[in-house]
Amino acid sequence: MRAVIPYKKTKAKSRLSSVLTLKEREEFVESMLKDVVNTLSDAQIKNIDVLTTTSNSIPDNLDVKVITSEHGLNEAINSYLKNIQEPVLIIMADLPLVKSNHITDIINTKKDVVIVPGKGGGTNILYLKKPEKFTVKYYGSSFLTHCNIAKKNLNAVEIYDSFLASTDIDEPHDLVEILLHGQGLSRKYIEKKFEIDDSRGRLKLKC
Numbered sequence: 001m002r003a004v005i006p007y008k009k010t011k012a013k014s015r016l017s018s019v020l021t022l023k024e025r026e027e028f029v030e031s032m033l034k035d036v037v038n039t040l041s042d043a044q045i046k047n048i049d050v051l052t053t054t055s056n057s058i059p060d061n062l063d064v065k066v067i068t069s070e071h072g073l074n075e076a077i078n079s080y081l082k083n084i085q086e087p088v089l090i091i092m093a094d095l096p097l098v099k100s101n102h103i104t105d106i107i108n109t110k111k112d113v114v115i116v117p118g119k120g121g122g123t124n125i126l127y128l129k130k131p132e133k134f135t136v137k138y139y140g141s142s143f144l145t146h147c148n149i150a151k152k153n154l155n156a157v158e159i160y161d162s163f164l165a166s167t168d169i170d171e172p173h174d175l176v177e178i179l180l181h182g183q184g185l186s187r188k189y190i191e192k193k194f195e196i197d198d199s200r201g202r203l204k205l206k207c
């Protein structure tokens, strides 16, 4: 089996622009990518592909295969899947809280498809035992879309329930979860700039 991480660094995370500059956002997404790659490695995933928009956005020291595509997210992933004849784990790059035991739980499923929902209706992780029978359609309520695609084309779907695996980092309020639960490079990056305001459990910028 393989894992593929869709990754965009250029102008990344516009939803965080109120709290991080563009340079900081691009540095931050790189730290999250490294955390995801480290988690996959800890789960003994040997074949890790990073599907990115521009090859110059990947650090040299990552043990991954870099695949570039100028296409948008859906077209890039569906083109990638056309060349895959083995089970594939599609894991987003903005999931720094996922742990290796989540990955092993997911790939040891007895079902054809595992879907890990994101907050607000997204899809954080897809595990496809038969990728040739699946087409991704991210954005909007992609979680429901992917459930329907799976049920139409395959018969056995597992919805994997995990607070940490469902916590994708999109909005400023998501950053507090990294301070509360993170253990990797992205936590080191964020704690330089933010701390938790204990009075309300809310994030505030470090003075």
Ligand SMILES: Nc1nc2c(ncn2[C@@H]2O[C@H](COP(=O)(O)OP(=O)(O)OP(=O)(O)O)[C@@H](O)[C@H]2O)c(=O)[nH]1
Binding pocket: 006, 007, 008, 009, 011, 012, 013, 014, 015, 016, 051, 052, 053, 071, 072, 073, 076, 092, 093, 094, 170
């Ligand atoms: N290869 C590729 N990955 C993408 C693309 N757009 C987003 N991604 C990745 O897909 C995952 C989810 O994307 P988003 O949460 O929308 O990331 P984003 O577009 O940087 O965030 P916003 O600008 O706030 O929407 C992240 O791992 C992104 O790095 C794309 O056009 N190509």
Ligand SMILES: C[C@H](OP(=O)(O)O)C(=O)O
Binding pocket: 118, 121, 122, 123, 124, 137, 138, 139, 140, 142, 143, 168, 170
């Ligand atoms: C790619 C998209 O991410 P979101 O915008 O929901 O974080 C999705 O999961 O469908």
